[in-house]
Amino acid sequence: MTLARVTGTVVATIKIGDLKGYKLLVLQPVDAQGQPKGRTMVGLDTVQAGEGDTVLIIDEGNSSRMILGNSMAAVRTVVVGIVDRIESGGGQ
């Protein structure tokens, strides 16, 4: 899993069946300090996350299919948690 920030939403009426019923979120991957890194992606929401939330995402197909409970889903990126707090810099 990695961290990301939800920066927006995508609305799509015409889509494949695997995507139906899920909210689509624009995700900006971030590091532990909240700094953006890498390209944005679009993921399926399973935790009712919203714009501005820092979230946990899975960006790997097989794990995402497990989360969705559909072994043939054509889905790679899924939001699986909303982050309350990050503590980093331990051991210093």
Added chain:
Amino acid sequence: MKLGKIIGSVMCTAKDPALEGIKLLLLQPVDEKGKAYGEAVIACDTVQAGPGDLVLWEGGREAALALSDWFNTSDATVMAIVDRVSV
């Protein structure tokens, strides 16, 4: 998934039998603001997308799974037509 803009289509008479009947689209990856990045790719269509459409697409194994028969050679597939992106 990633955002992309359809910028054309590709016709192939002779192609792998697994891609028979599937429309091939020329797709330019774009970011959430519509700005292009990277090289255009050829993607299989599942949603009757056409030139000018903003779409969601995926590469890798998910590209193959998105087609009705999963045992195919697609390495990029269009999965949705985007109505609206709000950022």
